[in-house]
Amino acid sequence: MFEISKQDWKLFKEKVPQWQEHYMEKLTKEYIELLSAPGLASDHFWELEKRIKQDKKHPGVLLEVRKSEAIWDIAMFVRDEVITLKDLDGFSEDLIDAVKRIVGR
Secondary structure (H helix, E strand, C coil): CCCCCCCHHHHHHHHHHHHHHHHHEEEEEEEEHHCCCCHHHHHHHHHHHEEEECCCCCCCCCCCHHHHHHHHHHHHHHHHHCCHHHHCCCCCCCCCCHHHHHHHH
16 A cells, blocks of 8 residues: 655645646537537537536545545546646655556556
8 A cells, every 4th residue: 555755745746626626627618619619519518417417526626635545646647637647746766656556658
C-alpha cells in the first residue's frame, strides 16, 4: 500500500480545485456543443440533463478528499484525462511512479 508523503498530500489538496475547474471547463465546452447541435431543443435539454446527472458523480466534479485515497484519485484523474502526468510536476518521484504503475504506463 502506498503512503502519500506530507508534502505530496499538501500539494494534492492545493491542486485538486484547479484540476476540477479545468475538467469542468472541458465539460462546459462539451455541453455548449451539445446544445448547439442541429435538432430539437427538447432533445438537447434532456440529453444535457442526463449528462449533468452522470458528470456530477465524476471525481473531476465532486471528490471527497481523503489522504488514504489520494493516490487512487490522482491515478483516476490521469486515466480519465482530467490531468496528464505533466500535471504531476512538483510531486515526489515515488508518487509519480506509483501513479504510473496504477494506470499501467
